[in-house]
């Protein structure tokens with residue numbers, strides 16, 4: 001065996017982390033290399049999201065994929081991400097749905113007219129909505145448009161936002177658009193002033209439910225920033241366009257805190273971390289902790305780009 005002299009390798013024997021790394025690398029269905037080439041050399045180089053060791057899997061068949069559910073679930077809880085490359089056809093994304101159920105999560109419906117699976121793809125006709133403010137019973141979501149979808153967490157307007165979401169990437173944008181990025185809550189909080197963090201941790205805001213996600217109530221209320229009582233990780237609920245203006249009438253500190261947060265996210269220098277192209281690719285299932293990251297996507301160039309989305313809760317909370 002060749003000795004590893006990388007930082008973290010212990011002297012004169014395998015430390016625990018090193019042992020784990022070697023074990024993971026020896027397992028054929030856990031992937032560990034990814035390519036971080038930038039596509040467009042004109043742009044400043046993108047920073048890429050580094051998939052932690054043990055967060056990428058290969059599922060040559062449906063059964064092998066489902067048999068890895070405990071490892072996938074462990075990665076999702078520990079790292080907040082998991083990606084599985086499917087080696088089989090699954091036109092209707094039934095593997096995604098089945099995996100989520102077998103990991104003991106509870107898929108949520110998207111609205112009172114849409115089920116657990118939702119196509120993120122250009123759809124100018126919109127979808128049916130039962131909201132009173134919908135025009136002629138139809139509503140248009142950002143995920144059906146071709147514009148940029150700015151930093152957000154999914155379901156930020158829900159009574160209880162879904163803790164997790166996943167995509168079956170059926171067709172990534174083949175024309176260079178639709179770049180998906182993450183911004184870890186930890187990094188975001190570190191970029192805000194301590195007084196803003198403190199204000200956001202204690203303030204509840206009213207949030208508007210968009211028509212396309214209407215399930216019977218027009219507004220909800222919640223904190224934009226919280227901490228996980230077990231891990232201490234920061235947890236987010238955010239989407240700028242569902243906050244009222246001003247965000248909290250009469251509460252100057254709260255309004256200032258939101259202005260600082262929005263200003264930071266509007267700044268084009270806040271680019272977050274791009275998902276590597278060899279992860280965000282055709283026939284990959286990507287699972288994410290919706291509260292540990294903000295996510296965004298750049299404008300779509302390829303009208304046939306298609307992601308199939310699921311949102312889900314831990315079962316005991318559903």
Ligand SMILES: O=C(O)CCC(=O)C(=O)O
Pocket residue numbers: 120142143149154178179180295296297307309
């Ligand atoms: O299109 C994408 O890459 C992401 C879309 C998204 O974030 C959403 O639909 O909530």
Ligand SMILES: [Fe+2]
Pocket residue numbers: 152153154295
């Ligand atoms: Fe989203």
